[in-house]
Amino acid sequence: MTVGRSASAFLNRAPRLRLGLLLSAPMLWLGLAYLGALAALFVTAFWHADPFTGKVITDWTADNFKTLVTDSVYRTITFRTVAIAAGVTVIDAIIAFPMAFYMAKIASPRARRVLVIAVLTPLWASYLVKAYSWRTMLSGNGVLHWLLDPLGLDTPGYGLTATVITLSYLWLPYMILPIYAGLERLPDSLVDASGDLGARPARTFRSVVLPLTFPAIVAGSIFTFSLTLGDYITVKIVGGTSQMLGNVVFDNIGAANNLPFAATVATVPVVIMLLYLAAVRRTGALENL
Amino acid sequence: MKKYPLALALFGALVLTAACGTESGDSGGGGGDKPGAQGFTPPDLKALDKLGEPEGELSVLAWPGYAEDGSNDPKIDWVTPFEKETGCQVSVKTFGTSDESLSLMKAGGYDVVSASGDASLRLVASGDVEPVNTDLVPNYADVFDYLKDKSWNSVDGVEYGIPHGWGANVLSYRGDVVKPAPTSWSAVFDPESQYQGKITAYDSPIYIADAALYLMKHQPDLGIKNPYALDDKQFQAAVDLLKKQNPMISEYWSDYLKESQALKNGDTVLGTAWQVTVNLTKSEGSPVDSVLPSEGATGWSDTWMVATKSQHKTCAYKWLDYIVSPKANAQVAEYFGEAPANEKACAMTTDKSHCDTYHAADADYASKIWYWTTPIAQCIDGRTDVKCKDYGEWTRAWTEIKG
Numbered sequence: 147m148t149v150g151r152s153a154s155a156f157l158n159r160a161p162r163l164r165l166g167l168l169l170s171a172p173m174l175w176l177g178l179a180y181l182g183a184l185a186a187l188f189v190t191a192f193w194h195a196d197p198f199t200g201k202v203i204t205d206w207t208a209d210n211f212k213t214l215v216t217d218s219v220y221r222t223i224t225f226r227t228v229a230i231a232a233g234v235t236v237i238d239a240i241i242a243f244p245m246a247f248y249m250a251k252i253a254s255p256r257a258r259r260v261l262v263i264a265v266l267t268p269l270w271a272s273y274l275v276k277a278y279s280w281r282t283m284l285s286g287n288g289v290l291h292w293l294l295d296p297l298g299l300d301t302p303g304y305g306l307t308a309t310v311i312t313l314s315y316l317w318l319p320y321m322i323l324p325i326y327a328g329l330e331r332l333p334d335s336l337v338d339a340s341g342d343l344g345a346r347p348a349r350t351f352r353s354v355v356l357p358l359t360f361p362a363i364v365a366g367s368i369f370t371f372s373l374t375l376g377d378y379i380t381v382k383i384v385g386g387t388s389q390m391l392g393n394v395v396f397d398n399i400g401a402a403n404n405l406p407f408a409a410t411v412a413t414v415p416v417v418i419m420l421l422y423l424a425a426v427r428r429t430g431a432l433e434n435l
Numbered sequence: 436m437k438k439y440p441l442a443l444a445l446f447g448a449l450v451l452t453a454a455c456g457t458e459s460g461d462s463g464g465g466g467g468d469k470p471g472a473q474g475f476t477p478p479d480l481k482a483l484d485k486l487g488e489p490e491g492e493l494s495v496l497a498w499p500g501y502a503e504d505g506s507n508d509p510k511i512d513w514v515t516p517f518e519k520e521t522g523c524q525v526s527v528k529t530f531g532t533s534d535e536s537l538s539l540m541k542a543g544g545y546d547v548v549s550a551s552g553d554a555s556l557r558l559v560a561s562g563d564v565e566p567v568n569t570d571l572v573p574n575y576a577d578v579f580d581y582l583k584d585k586s587w588n589s590v591d592g593v594e595y596g597i598p599h600g601w602g603a604n605v606l607s608y609r610g611d612v613v614k615p616a617p618t619s620w621s622a623v624f625d626p627e628s629q630y631q632g633k634i635t636a637y638d639s640p641i642y643i644a645d646a647a648l649y650l651m652k653h654q655p656d657l658g659i660k661n662p663y664a665l666d667d668k669q670f671q672a673a674v675d676l677l678k679k680q681n682p683m684i685s686e687y688w689s690d691y692l693k694e695s696q697a698l699k700n701g702d703t704v705l706g707t708a709w710q711v712t713v714n715l716t717k718s719e720g721s722p723v724d725s726v727l728p729s730e731g732a733t734g735w736s737d738t739w740m741v742a743t744k745s746q747h748k749t750c751a752y753k754w755l756d757y758i759v760s761p762k763a764n765a766q767v768a769e770y771f772g773e774a775p776a777n778e779k780a781c782a783m784t785t786d787k788s789h790c791d792t793y794h795a796a797d798a799d800y801a802s803k804i805w806y807w808t809t810p811i812a813q814c815i816d817g818r819t820d821v822k823c824k825d826y827g828e829w830t831r832a833w834t835e836i837k838g
Contacts, residue, residue, distance in 0.1 A: 197827025198475075198811065199561035200537055219835045285700045303632075304686055304702065383693075386686045389837050401534035401639065401689075402830040403541070 184416070190409035200403030210410035220394070224414055227390045230310055231374035235321075235367045237314045242321040242366065247355075249322075250329035251337075262326070265319050273316065277383045280312040284384055304386035312380050313373075320369035328362025329355075364426050371422060375415045391415055477590050478562035483741075486571055486749045493523040493750040496536060496545040498737065499691055500711045500771040501599070502527045502758075511770055513763045520757070523750035531689035532639040533807065540564075546745040547754050549599055551735040552587035553641055553807035553826075559595050564740040566593045572756045578776045581798035587806065588738040596738035597755045600764070602773030602793065603734035603804050604637070604645070605725040607708035607716075609698065620649045620728045623706055624680055631683045635694060635706030638687035640826065640833035641807055644733050645707060646673040646680075648805055652730040661816035662733065663808045670824045670832070677836045687837065691715075698723050710772025734804035735773075768793070774801070 157164045191211070193204050214220050249261045268276070281304075283289045290301040302308050332355065340350040378392025389397075391414055398408035426432060495502045504527060505512030514525050528545065530536045533554040540548055540563045550558055558564045569575045575597055582588075582598035589595060608617055613630065623634050624646070636642055647662035650672055659669050685703050688694035691712045697703035698712075699721045713725040739758060741751045757763055759776055765783035768775035774795035775781065781790035794800035808815065814823040824832075 197825050197830075198809065199557055200541060201561055213831070217831075217835070219838060222838060282700075286702050287700060387681060387684045387837060389834075394834060397834065398830075400538055401532055402827075403534060403538050404827075404830065 187409050187412055187416075190406050191413055193406040195404045195406055197404075202405055210407050213407070214410055214414070220411070220414075223389060223391055223394060224418075226306070226388070227375060227392075227415075228418060230306065230313070230390065231371045233310050234313045234317060234374045235370045237310070238318050238321040238370045239325075239363055239367065241314070242318060242325050243363070246322050246325035246329055249326050250332075251334070265322050265326075269319055273379070276316060277312060277380050280308070280315065280380075281383050284308045284311075304384050306385065306388050308384040308386070309381045309388065309390075312384050313377060316380065317370040317373050320373065321363075321366035324362045324366040324369070325359060328359040328365075332358050360429070361432075364429065364432075368423070368426070372415075372419055375418060475556075475560050475590075477559045477593075477595075480562065480565040480743055482566040482568040483571060483748050483752065484568060486752055489521050489523050489749050489753060490747040491522055491524060491750070493525045493547070493747050493754055494545045495525055495527045495754065496539055496548040497527060497529055498536075498549050498551075498771075499529040499531070501549050501737075501767055502529075503767075503770060511766075513758075513766045517754065517757045517763070521750065521753045523747070523753060525754075531691070533641065534639060535689075540742065543742075543744055546742055546747045546751045548740050548742065549737050550596065550740050551737050551807045553809045555587050555596065555738050555740065556590070557809055558740060559590055562743060564595055565743040567596055567741055567755065568752075569594050569597070571752050572597055572759070574756050574759045574761075574777060577761065577779045578759060579778055579796070579798070581801060582736065582776050585736070587736060587808065596740040597759050598776040599737040599739050599759065600768050600771070600773045600776050601734060601736035601801060601804070601806065602710060602771070603727055603732040604707050605710055605713065605732065606728050607698065607706060607713045607723055607725045609701065609704040610722040610724045612701065612704045616724065617705065617726060618729055620645070620730050621653070622728075623683075624649055624676060626679055626683070628683060630705050633685050633702065633704040634680070634683050635697065635703040635708075636677075636680065636684055636687050637707050638689040640829040641733075642707070643670075643673050643677065643829055643832065643836075644805065644807070644810075646676045648733060649730055650676060660818075661814075662805050663810045664814040664816035664818065664823050665810070666814070666818075666821040666823055670828075674832050674836060678838075681836060681838060695719075711770065714770075714772055731803055731805065734806055736801075736804075736806045765789075768795075 157167075190202075192206050192208065193202055194207055194209060195202050245265075249258055249265075253261060284301050284304060285291070286301065286303065288301060294300055302311070336354055336358070337350055340354045341347075345353065376392055378390060378396045381388060381390050381393060391411060394411045395408045398404045398411065423432075502514055502525065503511045504514035504525065514527065517523070518525055528539065530539060533551050536548060536550060537554050537557055539545065540558060541561070548558070548564070550564075555564075578598050582601070584592065584594065585598075588598060606617055606620065606622065608622070610616070612633075613622075622628060622630070623636065628634065637645070643665075644662040647659055647665055647669065650657055650669070651659040651662060654672065657669050657672055659665065665673060686693075686697065688697070688706075691709060692715075694703065694706075694708060695712050695716045698708075698716050699719060708725065710725060713723050716723040739755050741748060741755070745751050758767065761777050761779035761783050764775045764777040764780040767773075768780060769784050769786065769789055772793070774790065774793040775784075778796070781795055784790065786792075790796060810824060810826050810829055812822050812825045814821060
């Protein structure tokens with residue numbers, strides 16, 4: 147009792163130590179589990195594997211990076227992955243903005259609560275269930291075919307389009323929620339003032355709403371972009387023959403037993419994300435989060 | 436926050452150094468013990484000399500359909516009788532490709548594995564499996580002689596496993612769509628195929644051998660003698676053929692259930708499959724059939740092996756003995772659609788002609804199937820004047836084929 151009391155008294159007198167003790171566990175976690183893993187990944191990327199037994203040989207070589215840079219197939223896959231990620235992000239932003247705007251500015255408080263729950267519910271369902279549902283729907287005799295056939299259209303079938311559709315569906319809540327939060331913080335008075343000064347709705351949107359909610363859109367885009375960048379399951383389920391960076395990583399771990407090369411490929415999304423964050427930071431969006 | 440660009444610059448610099456820095460001469464050169472045709476030295480491991488008390492637990496790593504416990508179909512269950520008989524509680528993990536089995540074995544935690552020829556020797560070489568004392572497996576005596584002491588289950592006369600069964604990768608097709616019924620692999624390789632976009636292929640580098648087998652018969656001037664021993668020119672021809680095939684593929688499969696679903700829905704109407712996939716799809720009412728094409732086929736000859744690090748070796752041996760016992764072997768062979776390894780299994784199958792259908796006793800027929808084998812730099816067809824493409828290069832080419 148007295149020990150506890152004197153310790154607490156001591157900590158009360160030393161706020162810095164108190165803070166240090168409080169933060170040390172999470173900092174250790176962050177350092178070891180995240181940064182440590184990244185460092186291990188980067189180190190492994192310079193090793194290589196015995197092609198016959200799959201054993202990792204810890205000689206230093208840059209061959210993996212050379213293959214990655216010189217083999218055109220990896221460039222193609224990287225571009226494809228980035229293009230899919232960008233496409234998913236843009237589609238999600240376009241769909242999410244009006245929804246978030248309605249939720250934040252137009253809906254009654256009661257409807258707002260219901261809508262927030264409705265946006266969140268899909269996150270409770272398993273990723274795989276949703277991806278496989280899309281597989282069934284996109285199938286040659288699935289529900290999409292049935293719906294589109296009378297219009298003279300057809301389901302896109304399995305492939306890149308199907309991948310973009312499915313991923314856009316999967317990550318949409320991650321885009322809606324930040325934009326909704328951003329719009330909620332936008333005072334109605336600003337929109338009214340813009341109208342009072344004679345701006346048409348389009349002008350208000352362009353000059354007031356969009357600049358003020360841009361950081362929120364960027365926050366959402368970080369989610370959709372990075373989640374897509376690392377995905378490999380959806381493309382396996384609905385992507386037909388296409389492969390993304392995640393598949394190359396997966397194939398090298400799960401199939402080829404080439405852990406070092408998988409690590410090398412895995413650095414690509416890390417670099418892309420760092421570049422993306424750096425670009426985002428230039429827009430000043432990160433400060434306003 | 437201001438430190439951020441610095442960190443980025445550092446990272447970028449590291450990547451750049453990595454990309455253009457050190458030159459190391461020969462690529463992919465592994466450890467010292469390069470395997471030849473049996474030319475590698477396996478780690479010195481001893482087989483078990485006698486059985487102890489069953490440990491009560493067994494972790495099985497198996498091809499789908501090899502260790503059924505009734506969870507897929509209540510009528511298909513040979514694991515439960517084993518559990519009752521030996522008291523070893525079995526947990527089963529399945530895999531879709533040999534490479535997957537290899538990486539799971541490396542991760543550890545499994546006691547026995549059903550390894551195909553393109554995995555078995557690699558497991559032996561890496562020391563992940565140990566020799567098997569066949570005296571402790573009474574049913575080994577009834578295994579067909581032509582399956583014993585083969586290059587994929589033994590090294591220098593030391594047995595590393597118990598033969599399980601073998602079969603061919605068949606050409607499956609939707610009988611209601613594909614007319615006339617295909618008789619040749621050209622159905623999946625011909626660029627003029629009318630089933631474009633509805634063809635499937637196996638998602639593993641080992642599928643390159645299927646293309647090589649096709650070229651072996653259709654372009655004899657390439658001089659391919661063994662689809663697993665390909666020199667530069669032959670390999671390039673096979674890869675080119677697969678690259679041409681890629682746009683016609685609806686999807687590659689490694690999960691046999693996914694393939695079955697695609698066949699059922701008609702998203703796939705034609706392509707390589709295991710007989711078990713065809714049987715399963717058929718049993719769900721879909722008009723799927725299979726044929727062994729005129730060119731012959733690649734196939735598998737599987738071996739049950741014991742993990743070196745297994746903590747349940749008595750249970751493991753009990754499983755080895757049980758799974759090749761006439762009854763269980765017959766059940767697996769019929770369910771999976773392959774030839775059983777145990778001679779006496781032929782009398783126990785529900786379909787009495789099963790062994791004839793799958794040519795189980797026909798050593799001559801068995802020798803015509805090109806069993807999955809790991810391609811290595813030393814050509815396994817006996818050529819010494821050229822270097823063949825090793826599996827590392829097959830893997831890289833496979834990524835390229837899928838593009």
